[in-house]
Amino acid sequence: MRRISILGATGSIGQNTLDLIRRAPGEFEVVALTGGRNIAQLAADAREMRAEIAVTADPARLGELRSALAGSDVRAAAGEAALIEAARLPADWIMSAIVGAAGLAPGMAALEQGTTLALANKESLVAAGPLMLETAARHGARILPVDSEHSAIFQALVGEDASAIDRVVITASGGAFRDRPLSDLAHVTVAEASRHPNWDMGQRITIDSASMFNKALEIIEAKEFFGLEPAQIEVLVHPQSTVHALVGFVDGAMMAHVGPPDMRHAIGYALNWPERRALPVERLDLAALGRLDFSHPDPARYPALGLARQVMAAGGHAGAVFNAAKERALDHFIAGRAGFAQMSDLVARALEEMDKRADSGPISLESVARWDHLTRQHVDRLIAA
Ligand code: NAD
Numbered sequence: 001m002r003r004i005s006i007l008g009a010t011g012s013i014g015q016n017t018l019d020l021i022r023r024a025p026g027e028f029e030v031v032a033l034t035g036g037r038n039i040a041q042l043a044a045d046a047r048e049m050r051a052e053i054a055v056t057a058d059p060a061r062l063g064e065l066r067s068a069l070a071g072s073d074v075r076a077a078a079g080e081a082a083l084i085e086a087a088r089l090p091a092d093w094i095m096s097a098i099v100g101a102a103g104l105a106p107g108m109a110a111l112e113q114g115t116t117l118a119l120a121n122k123e124s125l126v127a128a129g130p131l132m133l134e135t136a137a138r139h140g141a142r143i144l145p146v147d148s149e150h151s152a153i154f155q156a157l158v159g160e161d162a163s164a165i166d167r168v169v170i171t172a173s174g175g176a177f178r179d180r181p182l183s184d185l186a187h188v189t190v191a192e193a194s195r196h197p198n199w200d201m202g203q204r205i206t207i208d209s210a211s212m213f214n215k216a217l218e219i220i221e222a223k224e225f226f227g228l229e230p231a232q233i234e235v236l237v238h239p240q241s242t243v244h245a246l247v248g249f250v251d252g253a254m255m256a257h258v259g260p261p262d263m264r265h266a267i268g269y270a271l272n273w274p275e276r277r278a279l280p281v282e283r284l285d286l287a288a289l290g291r292l293d294f295s296h297p298d299p300a301r302y303p304a305l306g307l308a309r310q311v312m313a314a315g316g317h318a319g320a321v322f323n324a325a326k327e328r329a330l331d332h333f334i335a336g337r338a339g340f341a342q343m344s345d346l347v348a349r350a351l352e353e354m355d356k357r358a359d360s361g362p363i364s365l366e367s368v369a370r371w372d373h374l375t376r377q378h379v380d381r382l383i384a385a
């Protein structure tokens with residue numbers, strides 16, 4: 001039996017991962033499940049999976065978790081240190097599906113045990129890509145992409161040499177406001193931004209899809225993960241979300257990954273890798289679909305994409321600043337303190353502020369945490385001003 005843990009088990013990716021685990025009875029032994037505030041879900045899943053431990057990120061909810069697990073063999077724990085301890089428990093495969101920079105330290109702890117890390121938490125690679133890759137290499141750990149576009153690229157590269165890559169094309173649905181007049185974007189609501197035309201995901205990544213901050217993170221994620229030059233990475237708007245990514249090779253051929261918008265494909269690929277096994281995803285009827293459309297993203301509609309290019313050119317801690325500013329701007333948008341279009345201004349200003357301070361020294365967990373903290377404070381000051 002393979003021992004597995006899921007960090008962020010109660011979220012959209014976590015629940016899809018559990019769905020696949022349920023369908024393979026007797027194949028997996030669940031070690032740790034972690035969650036945030038949804039204690040009922042965390043406890044129910046931990047009981048059902050007979051997990052060794054269930055951890056809530058929120059220390060104030062430890063009592064609630066203990067009561068919910070009473071009478072079972074599942075241990076309960078809470079807080080940041082407990083999350084990291086959970087990630088250190090020996091496991092063969094660990095899903096990193098916490099949302100945001102909070103996923104970095106547990107993901108790093110998982111890599112330090114030399115395991116296979118299925119990486120949905122793109123934010124950690126954006127904030128600390130070189131550190132994660134170096135840690136994985138040092139401990140003999142493997143990172144498998146779970147983001148659908150990166151899983152698509154990874155699959156297109158099976159049997160290929162990295163030197164044969166000419167370019168990579170990542171597709172974007174265009175999000176909730178693809179067809180809205182630009183002048184409306186200052187006034188759209190959180191509820192509207194939280195409805196994705198094609199994918200069913202957590203609220204934060206859904207709003208990031210509408211602003212294309214998600215795609216901005218993904219360009220940086222692709223650069224880090226596949227060691228690409230920024231100029232090799234393109235984004236195309238593809239409203240059908242059927243082609244997830246394409247790899248263009250030096251001989252002019254392009255390999256496209258085509259599939260329904262169902263995260264269980266990318267999760268399942270990482271779970272079964274290096275094998276390919278049957279998965280419960282819809283079989284596409286291309287004739288019924290009829291057409292696939294592609295277009296260039298409008299830079300005025302999606303300023304986040306330009307900011308990602310700036311971040312890649314700057315290097316160092318720019319990724320950590322970019323991600324933290326984006327997360328904080330999103331908090332303010334969700335709380336009604338910032339408009340939708342204002343988010344990219346806040347992030348741009350946070351990057352400008354960083355330029356004024358000298359970015360020095362190698363990337364460590366501490367340095368990333370420091371830049372993350374400074375940036376969130378700066379965005380808060382901009383909002384308060
Ligand atoms: P979600 O909001 O549905 O779930 C997030 C999980 O993280 C939950 O278990 C939550 O309890 C936990 N969490 C939240 N804040 C935390 C904190 N401070 N400390 C510890 N745990 C915390 O999010 P999601 O949509 O499942 O996304 C998870 C990750 O996967 C994100 O990095 C996202 O970008 C990435 N991703 C998601 C999808 C998708 O389809 N949902 C696709 C590609 C990539």
Ligand code: MG
Pocket residue numbers: 147148149218
């Ligand atoms: Mg994606």
